[in-house]
Amino acid sequence: MILAARDIRFAYRGRPVLAGASLALAPGELVCLLGCNGAGKSTLLRIMLGLQRPAQGVVTLDGQPLAARDRRQLAQLIAYVPQVHVAPFPYTVQQVALMGRLPATGILKAPGAGDLACVRRLLEHMGIAHLAGRAYTEVSGGERQLALIVRALAQEARLLVMDEPLAGLDYGNQVRLLDRLEGLAAEGYGVLMTTHDPNQPLSGCQRVALLSEGRIAADGPAGEVLTPDAIHHLYGVRVALMRGADGRGIAFRPLARECRP
Numbered sequence: 001m002i003l004a005a006r007d008i009r010f011a012y013r014g015r016p017v018l019a020g021a022s023l024a025l026a027p028g029e030l031v032c033l034l035g036c037n038g039a040g041k042s043t044l045l046r047i048m049l050g051l052q053r054p055a056q057g058v059v060t061l062d063g064q065p066l067a068a069r070d071r072r073q074l075a076q077l078i079a080y081v082p083q084v085h086v087a088p089f090p091y092t093v094q095q096v097a098l099m100g101r102l103p104a105t106g107i108l109k110a111p112g113a114g115d116l117a118c119v120r121r122l123l124e125h126m127g128i129a130h131l132a133g134r135a136y137t138e139v140s141g142g143e144r145q146l147a148l149i150v151r152a153l154a155q156e157a158r159l160l161v162m163d164e165p166l167a168g169l170d171y172g173n174q175v176r177l178l179d180r181l182e183g184l185a186a187e188g189y190g191v192l193m194t195t196h197d198p199n200q201p202l203s204g205c206q207r208v209a210l211l212s213e214g215r216i217a218a219d220g221p222a223g224e225v226l227t228p229d230a231i232h233h234l235y236g237v238r239v240a241l242m243r244g245a246d247g248r249g250i251a252f253r254p255l256a257r258e259c260r261p
């Protein structure tokens with residue numbers, strides 16, 4: 001199952017955001033999409049989910065245009081974790097997670113014992129079982145993010161599209177979640193996520209795509225794509241790449257102020 005966006009062009013009220021962006025996601029991959037604020041990352045994700053229509057270009061799932069797919073069927077294949085989510089009602093964390101079962105159960109049926117067991121297991125796995133009965137509107141931003149990830153996993157879709165899933169998480173939860181996402185990719189899930197931290201993809205064997213000037217400027221293994229020059233081009237800052245004992249790049253460090261452009 002391959003989700004592929006080809007030559008996507010998109011503008012908001014005449015202001016171009018995407019100018020020929022192409023990106024693909026396959027099971028077993030963890031792909032980090034990087035780009036500066038306003039580069040169009042969220043827009044590209046929404047277009048790849050079929051939530052927004054491109055002005056030009058096409059998004060396909062296994063070669064078939066998304067537009068030709070039934071929305072419920074699509075939700076069983078691709079799960080979305082949005083950047084900001086405001087619940088209109090004070091659902092409990094468990095109820096929000098159970099919403100992930102809707103594409104499987106249908107909206108007219110109450111969740112069964114199997115759905116509840118699946119969600120409880122996932123809440124446990126993500127370390128938020130103790131929040132199950134708490135109002136989703138009253139837990140912290142990071143805890144809300146974990147609940148949304150449980151909801152996505154409950155959907156049992158094999159492709160997960162996540163908009164800044166690590167934002168708002170404390171350092172421990174960032175490390176644990178990234179580890180979990182790498183584990184999901186190893187289990188055969190395809191994960192596409194945006195991030196603002198170029199150090200995150202360096203820590204695992206991840207694929208990185210750089211969005212710049214409306215196009216994917218580079219796409220490949222983190223160790224090849226993430227160079228000091230690429231970071232300078234993307235964010236306008238000069239950095240040095242720190243290397244581990246085995247010579248692999250492990251982290252970027254900003255250079256002293258006088259060395260920056």
Ligand SMILES: Nc1ncnc2c1ncn2[C@@H]1O[C@H](COP(=O)(O)OP(=O)(O)OP(=O)(O)O)[C@@H](O)[C@H]1O
Nearest residue numbers: 012013017035036037038039040041042043044083
């Ligand atoms: N609904 C909208 N109407 C008009 N312009 C929009 C809308 N949504 C986004 N934009 C603009 O389109 C551009 C791309 O936005 P997008 O949210 O896709 O970027 P991003 O790379 O995800 O940014 P960030 O990293 O800051 O979240 C930005 O300049 C933004 O202001």
